[in-house]
Amino acid sequence: MIQLPVFPGLSADMLPETQRAIWQALDRSPETFYYSDAGELLFELETREKILYYSRKLSESGAVFAAFQDSFFNPAYWVKTRAGYALRPDVRPSDAVNDVFSNASKYAFECSTAIVLILYKAVLESISVRYFNQLFQNLLVWDWNYDRDLGIVTKIGSSFIPGDIVYFYNPDYRQPVWTGENAVYLGNDAYFGHGIGIKSEQEMVAALNTLRKPNATRSAFLISQHSRINFRYLFQFAKRIQGI
Numbered sequence: 001m002i003q004l005p006v007f008p009g010l011s012a013d014m015l016p017e018t019q020r021a022i023w024q025a026l027d028r029s030p031e032t033f034y035y036s037d038a039g040e041l042l043f044e045l046e047t048r049e050k051i052l053y054y055s056r057k058l059s060e061s062g063a064v065f066a067a068f069q070d071s072f073f074n075p076a077y078w079v080k081t082r083a084g085y086a087l088r089p090d091v092r093p094s095d096a097v098n099d100v101f102s103n104a105s106k107y108a109f110e111c112s113t114a115i116v117l118i119l120y121k122a123v124l125e126s127i128s129v130r131y132f133n134q135l136f137q138n139l140l141v142w143d144w145n146y147d148r149d150l151g152i153v154t155k156i157g158s159s160f161i162p163g164d165i166v167y168f169y170n171p172d173y174r175q176p177v178w179t180g181e182n183a184v185y186l187g188n189d190a191y192f193g194h195g196i197g198i199k200s201e202q203e204m205v206a207a208l209n210t211l212r213k214p215n216a217t218r219s220a221f222l223i224s225q226h227s228r229i230n231f232r233y234l235f236q237f238a239k240r241i242q243g244i
Contacts, residue, residue: 084142151230
């Protein structure tokens, strides 16, 4: 449920289609979502919309799925280390994140890295570039390495909101890279997971079941939990607030 201190004449009907669907999901949720004002709510709607948009863009981008030993990032922006891909010291974080989406063929990574990159890109498009470069100046990308300023929080429950991050667990995996699939919930029973694509819940489970070890007895399944960034914290850096 959405809760505002004063409802300023804003309604779901006034919003673009995708934002309207996100609003309705928030308002139907058993969880209460508190906002200081309409601007904070709109920031979350717009940022979630961008998470969906860049999930779809990445699915069409040509970025390759790969485990760490076979992975690669554009060396003009990133340096491979034992812990992941670190930002080159002479590169702005915003330029490096943008390059993933404009030169995707120069990148190969697994599903959790894809999620973090989508979140960075959505935030970059939602806040001042100047603040993005200040907040995320020491980027290290791989798996669930992410800057604390994203403020990712994981909660139990299956009342997913479009733009939430979910996890399909594959207990009888054949290769460790297919232990499961991190995915963005796109709404209407659609999920994007790098390496599998945009699928329904049933299709995602079926795809993971083809990646099980011989004589597997347990099916993959969608875990009842979801993760999301700290929209409230990031709102203070929003373009509409900064006038940029």
